[in-house]
Amino acid sequence: MGIQFQPVPAYQQILSLEVWQLFRDQFPVVQEHPPLGAQFETFGLPSTPPVFPINFISGASHDRFWFLSELGNNLLQFQPDRLLHNWRKVEIEGQEYPRFENIVKQFRTEMQTLEDYFGRLGAARLVITQCELSYLNQISLPDWEPFSPQEWFSFVAPDEPRIDEFSCTARRILRDEQGRPYGRLYRESVTGADRRGTKVLTLNLTARGRPARDTIDGTLDFLANTRHMIANEFIRSTTPAAHRRWRRVR
Amino acid sequence: MSSIANSAFSSGDAAPVPRPRRLPEPTRLLVGDDWAAWREPVMQKLEDLVQAQSDASAPPVRLEVAHFTLQMLKSICPPDTAAPQIDAGPAGDAQVEWQTPTTKIRLHVVAPNCVSAWRQTPSLANGEEANLTNDFLIVFRWVREMLDGGMPGFTTTATAIVPAETLPAETLSILDKLTYSVDQSVVDHEYLEKARAAKDQAAFVVRRDRLTGNPRVMMSDDGVLTLQWRNGTNGAALIFSGDGTVSFAVKNAQQMYSDSSLDDAPLDASLPEEFRAALKALVA
Numbered sequence: 001m002g003i004q005f006q007p008v009p010a011y012q013q014i015l016s017l018e019v020w021q022l023f024r025d026q027f028p029v030v031q032e033h034p035p036l037g038a039q040f041e042t043f044g045l046p047s048t049p050p051v052f053p054i055n056f057i058s059g060a061s062h063d064r065f066w067f068l069s070e071l072g073n074n075l076l077q078f079q080p081d082r083l084l085h086n087w088r089k090v091e092i093e094g095q096e097y098p099r100f101e102n103i104v105k106q107f108r109t110e111m112q113t114l115e116d117y118f119g120r121l122g123a124a125r126l127v128i129t130q131c132e133l134s135y136l137n138q139i140s141l142p143d144w145e146p147f148s149p150q151e152w153f154s155f156v157a158p159d160e161p162r163i164d165e166f167s168c169t170a171r172r173i174l175r176d177e178q179g180r181p182y183g184r185l186y187r188e189s190v191t192g193a194d195r196r197g198t199k200v201l202t203l204n205l206t207a208r209g210r211p212a213r214d215t216i217d218g219t220l221d222f223l224a225n226t227r228h229m230i231a232n233e234f235i236r237s238t239t240p241a242a243h244r245r246w247r248r249v250r
Numbered sequence: 251m252s253s254i255a256n257s258a259f260s261s262g263d264a265a266p267v268p269r270p271r272r273l274p275e276p277t278r279l280l281v282g283d284d285w286a287a288w289r290e291p292v293m294q295k296l297e298d299l300v301q302a303q304s305d306a307s308a309p310p311v312r313l314e315v316a317h318f319t320l321q322m323l324k325s326i327c328p329p330d331t332a333a334p335q336i337d338a339g340p341a342g343d344a345q346v347e348w349q350t351p352t353t354k355i356r357l358h359v360v361a362p363n364c365v366s367a368w369r370q371t372p373s374l375a376n377g378e379e380a381n382l383t384n385d386f387l388i389v390f391r392w393v394r395e396m397l398d399g400g401m402p403g404f405t406t407t408a409t410a411i412v413p414a415e416t417l418p419a420e421t422l423s424i425l426d427k428l429t430y431s432v433d434q435s436v437v438d439h440e441y442l443e444k445a446r447a448a449k450d451q452a453a454f455v456v457r458r459d460r461l462t463g464n465p466r467v468m469m470s471d472d473g474v475l476t477l478q479w480r481n482g483t484n485g486a487a488l489i490f491s492g493d494g495t496v497s498f499a500v501k502n503a504q505q506m507y508s509d510s511s512l513d514d515a516p517l518d519a520s521l522p523e524e525f526r527a528a529l530k531a532l533v534a
Contacts, residue, residue, distance in 0.1 A: 006314060006361065006516060038317035040362060044325035044386035081314060124495075124515040129314070129362040181385050210363050210384050214519060 001107055002077070002084030003219055004039065004130035010121040011080055013062045019078055020067060022113050027067030027076050035064045035079045040130060041209045043173065043181040076110060083114055084132070100227055104220065111216045128214045131183075131222040134206040135230050137246050141191070141199040152201060152242040153189060166191045166201070174209055174229065183209015183222075185229055187237060203238065203246075205230045291333040292323060299338045308338035318362040319344050325386045326393055340447035341494030341517070353396045357389065358454070360494075364518030366454060371395075381458045420462035420533075424477070427467040428453045435469035445473035447492035451517055452477060455488065455496060459521060463533035479532045486528045500528040 077084040146162035207226035211218035299311040370377040485501040495514040499507035
């Protein structure tokens with residue numbers, strides 16, 4: 001889950017150490033990555049998403065910092081206009097999915113911590129322009145033989161012949177109670193290989209859009225609402241067999 | 251996994267092409283695959299505006315405003331649309347305009363998700379306007395009408411439009427006061443630009459939130475504009491410094507303005523609840 005916000009003019013990359021100090025206790029490992037480009041969900045002319053996003057790079061660019069937990073299963077990503085909290089399954093005995101409620105509670109604290117820090121730099125508050133919630137489900141396929149996507153996805157015709165590779169993306173516009181668009185729900189299912197070269201099937205469900213209020217509370221509302229949309233989309237688009245393999249938990 | 255999906259662990263491939271670590275290097279815009287006639291001149295202009303020198307007539311357009319402007323135009327402009335005129339505003343904002351012999355369309359991108367749109371056509375002599383966030387369907391229709399030479403065939407949805415003449419009378423009255431706030435005040439010459447920016451930014455907020463009542467409009471000699479509503483011991487004030495921010499203050503029997511002020515909030519931020527409540531009570 002994550003937010004994109006208006007950069008604070010007084011913040012510069014040289015202060016990134018101070019940002020890490022805010023979270024260092026829980027995220028003692030640091031990595032540097034290229035920054036994510038700005039993303040905005042806008043509506044009007046129907047269009048297909050570009051293969052490569054449009055991005056400005058102006059002057060010196062700020063790194064995207066990965067602040068990792070000791071076990072590597074929790075990640076906080078920070079750049080001047082982004083804060084993202086990710087959880088991933090790693091091979092640790094007894095590790096359990098921490099539940100949405102726990103992650104969002106922690107993310108709330110992290111947003112508030114960052115807002116307080118920016119406040120000390122003179123910003124009134126975080127002005128949040130975009131929120132994002134993603135569920136990434138991945139499963140290893142037994143081998144590199146052709147497979148039947150309809151075993152996993154309910155939107156594939158039952159008589160579809162076995163195929164070698166699979167890629168399918170759908171986008172749905174999210175609307176508020178008055179019918180006004182504010183975001184999109186992306187469903188992306190694709191075959192690929194993991195780091196060990198094992199064939200994997202990935203289902204990625206992402207909701208992204210403008211929160212009704214550009215505040216932390218507005219973000220929490222967005223995350224709570226889209227969480228249910230993503231859960232429903234998962235149930236709708238996958239088969240009972242897939243639910244068992246992905247260990248759907250009610 | 252394509253770059254459209256998310257920013258999670260697997261998103262290393264979603265990042266923009268990293269800039270080599272050497273200086274100096276010009277601003278570059280990395281573009282996707284879908285071609286449009288307006289794209290190249292718009293990107294070039296936005297690059298120029300983002301890189302504007304501090305001694306230019308207007309400050310540089312903020313990078314997030316440039317990003318949002320480009321994304322907004324993608325939602326508005328069919329591929330054959332002529333590139334609009336784009337200029338920097340007084341506070342890192344951007345102004346986008348098309349003008350034909352019969353139609354004017356102006357978009358003021360104050361910040362991401364904060365756009366005021368206006369157009370004038372022969373049948374809309376007084377113009378019509380809309381305050382928009384990230385839904386630009388109405389402007390897409392305006393542009394289509396412009397491309398079609400004003401031919402009917404596209405109906406505009408009424409919900410998003412705020413025709414100028416239908417703003418509340420008190421809102422129009424405040425806007426009138428603001429119009430003359432600079433000319434009728436004694437402002438030091440060096441602060442004139444700042445005063446004009448403060449006036450424009452105040453008008454934006456008044457229009458956006460359709461503020462009513464009968465506030466005093468005060469311009470200081472250093473270009474700071476204050477709107478003050480009063481009723482007995484109660485009061486509410488909006489203070490614009492012309493730098494793209496607004497400060498809020500509320501006064502009542504328990505607190506002075508200085509006790510409750512929220513300073514330098516971004517112009518596009520929504521009005522704080524405490525201020526809204528105080529103002530509602532004052533103009534009731």
